[in-house]
Amino acid sequence: MHPLVSAIHDVARHHPGKVALRWNCHDFPYAAVDRQINTRALAMQLKGVRAGELVAFAAAPGPDSLVESAALWALGAAGLPLHSGAEGTLPAHAILEQATGFMHPDGDYLKAAPGSGTAPSFPPAVWLHEEPAAGPTAVDLQEFTAVLEGAEKRFSLSTRTVLGLSSMVHPGSMIDVWAVLAAGGTVDLINHHESLTGDCLGQHLRETEADLLVVPSALPRRLRDVPGAVFAQFRDVMVLEPFDRNSRTALADAFPCAIFHHWDPSTAFEDMSDYCPADFVAGTNHQPKDSHA
Known part of the structure; x- marks a missing residue:
């Protein structure tokens, strides 16, 4: 195996019960x-x-x-x-x-x-x-394990619930799902988010128990379908690509209480940069000492 x-x-x-998938509001241990x-x-x-x-x-x-x-x-x-x-x-x-x-x-x-x-x-x-x-x-197991160890150290995945906005067609977006499951956390799975109506997507984002999100490419565009919506429960938002200013603004407005973490997957996980929402929009590295103070 x-x-x-x-x-x-x-x-x-x-x-038992610690590692779980949630799908359409139903739990799957x-x-x-x-x-x-x-x-x-x-x-x-x-x-x-x-x-x-x-x-x-x-x-x-x-x-x-x-x-x-x-x-x-x-x-x-x-x-x-x-x-x-x-x-x-x-x-x-x-x-x-x-x-x-x-x-x-x-x-x-x-x-x-x-x-x-x-x-x-x-x-x-x-x-x-x-x-x-x-x-x-x-991506082999050794590489994944290195990412998992870095993510567990930084985000305590084993005690977190992550919102799995994953695309099954582009499984590179599934780092959040498998990393959290391997660490013993919970995944709130919404891997058809691109086809949801704006109202339905907004409802999922408001009602999820997750406080950690890995941003898929389409999310900034989808957030325009729920204008003015604020999802204050998210503490950490990870981005894996350089979004333009409009996209960064949409993310910062939707997740105003989060620390934004930018990671280039071609670099070591420890090289991730941390931003407060304002500096994330401006593109200025903030490196907060306590991201959840």
Whole structure:
């Protein structure tokens, strides 16, 4: 079993109810999700999925896609989520993205035709960054562990609830989900946020128990659909890309009580910069001594 999946299971076994997913206001203790992962992994193995393969699958909002990814990791394979709206062309897209096979929604596993030479082996990936020029790149366990250790030290993930505004099509945005689960925290999962109405998104942001948020690319634009809304419960907001001033202003207005943390994923986690809302908008590093004073 992939060490990440195993680590989450250990936390779930020793601290029942501590590790949890929340989806559409319903709690899913990870101990229950654990059983789904094992069942799905066995089904995949019987269908022919093997370690080292890069398996594409149709991603959908909710815990099911998380289970699919974790089941692949448990088998030593890597997962490549593809948008379920393009169902007719998914196998073709999977092959173009260097996938070695495609898990069809009806349960069949379609292996790609072997090319010339030795087939590449893909490690069980924590997530995959989609780079148009280079194809998908796996982030290995060692790299993820380094990020997790830095995040736990800085944010105490094991005691936090994070709002999982994740895109299953761009799993690079899922650092928040897997890091918090691995640390023993709780994820309030809203991974279809781009398709929500403004009123519904605003309701989720107001009612969530989370106080930590990793900002996806589309969130500043979506916040314009809830003008004037303030979400004061958030203590930490992490940004992974350089937003323009209008986007920074939208974020600062929506989360006025948060410390903004900018991290370039190509650098060490310790190199993250901290900003108060005003300095985040201005682009001036503030480095507050006590981010939650």
